Amino acid sequence: MRFVIVAGTPSSGKTSVMIHTISHLLNEGLSVAVCKIDCLETSDDVRYRRLGVAVAVGLADYICPDHFYVANLEEIERWAKEQKADLLVLETAGLCHRCAPAVHTCLSVCVIDNLIGIDTPRKVGPMLSTADVIVITKGDMVSQAEREVFRFKVSEVNPGARILDLNGLTGQGSLSLKNEILNSALPTEISGKELKYPMPAAICSYCAGETIVGKSYQMGNVKKVDFGRME
Amino acid sequence: MMLKKITILGGSDKDGAAEKVRRLDIQAGQVLSVVGPTGSGKTQLIADVEQYAEEETLTGRSILVNGQPVDKDRHKSSLRYMVAQVSQNMHFVIDMSIEDFLLMHAQVRAIDDPAKTIKDVLSIANRLSGEPISLQMNLTRLSGGQSRALMVADVALISNSPVVLIDEIENAGINRLEALHILTGRGKIVLVVSHDPTLILMAGERVVMKNGGMHKVFKTAPEEKQILENLIEIDKEFVSLREKLRYGKSVGVAGSNKEGVALWPKF
Ligand SMILES: Nc1nc2c(ncn2[C@@H]2O[C@H](COP(=O)(O)OP(=O)(O)O)[C@@H](O)[C@H]2O)c(=O)[nH]1
Numbered sequence: 001m002r003f004v005i006v007a008g009t010p011s012s013g014k015t016s017v018m019i020h021t022i023s024h025l026l027n028e029g030l031s032v033a034v035c036k037i038d039c040l041e042t043s044d045d046v047r048y049r050r051l052g053v054a055v056a057v058g059l060a061d062y063i064c065p066d067h068f069y070v071a072n073l074e075e076i077e078r079w080a081k082e083q084k085a086d087l088l089v090l091e092t093a094g095l096c097h098r099c100a101p102a103v104h105t106c107l108s109v110c111v112i113d114n115l116i117g118i119d120t121p122r123k124v125g126p127m128l129s130t131a132d133v134i135v136i137t138k139g140d141m142v143s144q145a146e147r148e149v150f151r152f153k154v155s156e157v158n159p160g161a162r163i164l165d166l167n168g169l170t171g172q173g174s175l176s177l178k179n180e181i182l183n184s185a186l187p188t189e190i191s192g193k194e195l196k197y198p199m200p201a202a203i204c205s206y207c208a209g210e211t212i213v214g215k216s217y218q219m220g221n222v223k224k225v226d227f228g229r230m231e
Numbered sequence: 232m233m234l235k236k237i238t239i240l241g242g243s244d245k246d247g248a249a250e251k252v253r254r255l256d257i258q259a260g261q262v263l264s265v266v267g268p269t270g271s272g273k274t275q276l277i278a279d280v281e282q283y284a285e286e287e288t289l290t291g292r293s294i295l296v297n298g299q300p301v302d303k304d305r306h307k308s309s310l311r312y313m314v315a316q317v318s319q320n321m322h323f324v325i326d327m328s329i330e331d332f333l334l335m336h337a338q339v340r341a342i343d344d345p346a347k348t349i350k351d352v353l354s355i356a357n358r359l360s361g362e363p364i365s366l367q368m369n370l371t372r373l374s375g376g377q378s379r380a381l382m383v384a385d386v387a388l389i390s391n392s393p394v395v396l397i398d399e400i401e402n403a404g405i406n407r408l409e410a411l412h413i414l415t416g417r418g419k420i421v422l423v424v425s426h427d428p429t430l431i432l433m434a435g436e437r438v439v440m441k442n443g444g445m446h447k448v449f450k451t452a453p454e455e456k457q458i459l460e461n462l463i464e465i466d467k468e469f470v471s472l473r474e475k476l477r478y479g480k481s482v483g484v485a486g487s488n489k490e491g492v493a494l495w496p497k498f
Pocket residue numbers: 008009010011012013014015016017111137138139140141166167168169
């Protein structure tokens with residue numbers, strides 16, 4: 001079973017892009033399962049269900065969404081295999097920009113849109129720099145010049161990635177993403193595979209539900225601002 | 232890779248019937264206009280060219296470059312720079328000065344003399360736009376007409392791709408005939424989607440779209456070229472009337488064409 005991990009900035013078009021791409025994959029006779037990981041709520045499952053594919057939703061709720069994501073990969077894979085899927089699409093949302101969901105041997109796709117500003121690719125961080133394929137959406141809303149400059153800024157952050165332009169409304173460009181997925185390597189099993197970028201340690205009292213501000217309420221792994229830092 | 236010719240091989244229309252036009256060649260320096268009612272498949276035709284369809288898009292068309300199928304993997308990066316599109320959007324979203332942005336774009340496209348090139352871009356933009364543009368202006372503050380003028384000038388000089396796709400430039404509020412001249416001036420292949428008779432007849436050929444398919448190809452006939460001359464005159468007259476009205480002159484009144492007519496004589 002192929003395992004595709006989709007991440008990206010909020011509302012960049014992750015679901016729209018994958019819906020077009022999955023329809024092409026279904027036309028090729030593949031069986032697809034989709035899992036959506038989010039923080040508090042999502043309605044993406046409704047959109048994916050319209051494709052007639054198996055859909056599951058995981059909400060991190062009070063757990064750090066990144067840790068929730070990585071702690072559930074095996075279970076999600078097992079579920080998809082039970083659905084007899086040839087391809088598992090895992091759309092992640094709500095991950096912080098400190099983290100990246102990419103796992104070695106899975107195909108990781110990062111979706112980013114032309115509207116977020118040309119300095120943003122630099123700030124998106126590991127989510128963008130660890131992706132195998134970067135999809136740039138909303139090119140229909142900007143000029144040719146802006147598309148070219150934005151793409152250049154993206155390629156500076158991740159020179160090795162394949163970069164695709166894709167229109168999430170019309171699906172233009174989604175055939176290329178379909179081909180990237182079909183040409184990706186078949187991973188054996190997710191167990192034992194390694195995250196491309198380690199997740200931050202976060203074992204403090206706030207992880208455990210503390211809500212009061214103040215030093216005496218803080219325990220565990222706490223890091224403080226260094227005000228002596230010179231720019 | 233030098234681009235000499237693009238070929239569109241027909242696929243099927245919305246009902247799955249074979250397109251009437253089976254093969255359409257467009258040579259370097261040629262303008263093809265794409266005409267037809269809304270929903271007839273004009274934008275999809277442009278999209279197929281833009282992504283070098285290989286019988287996989289909805290229409291099943293294939294695109295040949297210089298008579299050969301495109302090896303997308305081998306030529307991926309050079310192909311990407313072959314097509315520039317002037318689409319229907321009328322505003323920039325990047326928040327920076329025109330000068331900084333054009334310099335950045337010139338760097339991305341590895342332009343030799345960026346300082347000179349951006350001056351040329353600006354002067355072309357000013358020829359196309361009624362309202363003056365300066366390098367210090369912020370992109371996001373430009374009017375629709377100013378933005379469109381700058382987009383066309385940028386595609387002509389900085390993006391400088393051998394294929395230019397233009398979607399409905401008549402909505403732009405700029406001197407559109409001049410814009411087309413500037414774009415076609417450099418041996419480019421230009422595809423123009425248009426409803427405007429003047430622009431349609433300025434193209435050497437036009438393809439008529441119907442129900443998602445290429446229905447018929449016309450060469451612009453000598454009689455049509457004559458009509459084009461008249462349309463261009465009418466267009467000039469129209470522009471001159473518009474400018475007079477915008478700058479506070481009267482029109483159609485005896486003596487109103489003379490210099491130095493007192494403005495607002497009635498007040
Ligand atoms: N104009 C335009 N809108 C898009 C494009 N891709 C996505 N959208 C819109 O952006 C919004 C967010 O898309 P969605 O797929 O829900 O993003 P997600 O939150 O990343 O999954 C929706 O309103 C989409 O219709 C695109 O290429 N162009």
